[in-house]
Amino acid sequence: MSGKRYIFLLVLLCAIFFVNVCIISFRNTSRTKAIHYDPTESIPLLLLGSFRGIAVDFLWARAIARHEEKKYYELVTINNLIAKLQPNFPAVWIFQAWNMAYNIAHEWDAPQNKWKWIHNGLSFAKKGAIKNPTSGDLFFELGYMYLHLFDQRIFKYAPYYREHLKKEDGEDNYEASIYWLRRSLANDPKLHNTLAIERTICHALWHAALCAEKEGNFDRALQYTESAMHEWEAYRTNHPEDTSTKVTEFISMMEKKREFLQSLSLKSTW
Structure with a gap:
């Protein structure tokens, strides 16, 4: 009799597990028209049941404590657990991505070690974007990271990061930044x-132009410059109430850059 009960309970647990997978997969499919769900993620949800909320609260308390103590590596483990329990909560993906790309990367001196954690942070955020396909805030953070972490004025190894992003992911950080900012x-x-995001897109295009010029890709630099001018002109038209941003000065500066790049293009045809 005990053997039959054991088999019955085992079958029941398996049935609950697969029903749970089907339900969540159906919800994700109806919302995103694509399945982005890992069936293994239902295991902790199933086992914890109604205790999931308590577990999440406990883990968040631990995460905050570890962050204040600057124990960033322990924080990685805790945040990964929270992401498993709350995959549709954008804040945990943002928090973890920033922890890896900024806090942990800062702990290292060698550029290859810094890049490892920056890349981990970006990859984690992109995974979160798949789990949360309508989170404008998560998309903004991704776009900003692709812009800020590769800024050569701030990070001396930014060219190294940019080179390895192209090699490993086949991505241009400025193109990625603009893509995620527009999705935001x-x-x-x-x-x-919204105004801040629009301005960030303008700045991303301008920095892309300067980077392309520095790398000797003058045609690409000209394209980015013209795109940046177009974005700033649209911003000025759509937001005349914003008098704090020096839009006219930005456009004037870009017009001069465009003339310079056009002159280089003409010389190359002689």
Whole structure:
């Protein structure tokens, strides 16, 4: 009799597990028109049941404590657990991505070690974007990271990061930044001002132009410059109330850059 009960309970647990997988997969499919769900993630949810909320609260308390203690490596483990328990909570993906790309990367001196953690942070955030396909705030953070972490004025190894991003992921950081920032605008971010995001796109295009010029790709630099001018002109038209941003000065500076790049293009045809 005990053997039959054991088999019955085992079958029941398996049935609950697969029903749970089907339900969550169906929800994700109906919302995103694509399945982005890892069936193994239902295991901790199933086992914890109604205790999941308590576990998450406990882990968040531990995460905050480890962050204050600057125990960033322990924080990685805790945040990964939270992400498993709350995959549709964008804040944990943002928190973890920033922890790896900034806090842990800062702990290292060698550029290859810094890049490892920066890359881990970006990859983690992109995984979170798949789990949260309508999170404008998560998209903004991704776009900003692709812009800020590769800024050569701030990070001396930024060229190294840019080179390895191209080699490992086949991505251009500025193109990636603009892509995620535009997705952020299209998905109604809750924590970020729309005007600020639009300005960030303008700056991303301008920095892309300067980088392309520095790398000797003058045609690409000209394209980025013209795109940046177009974005700033649209911003000025759409937001005349913003008098704090020196839009006219930006456009004037870009017009001079465009003339210079056009002159280089003409010389190359002689």
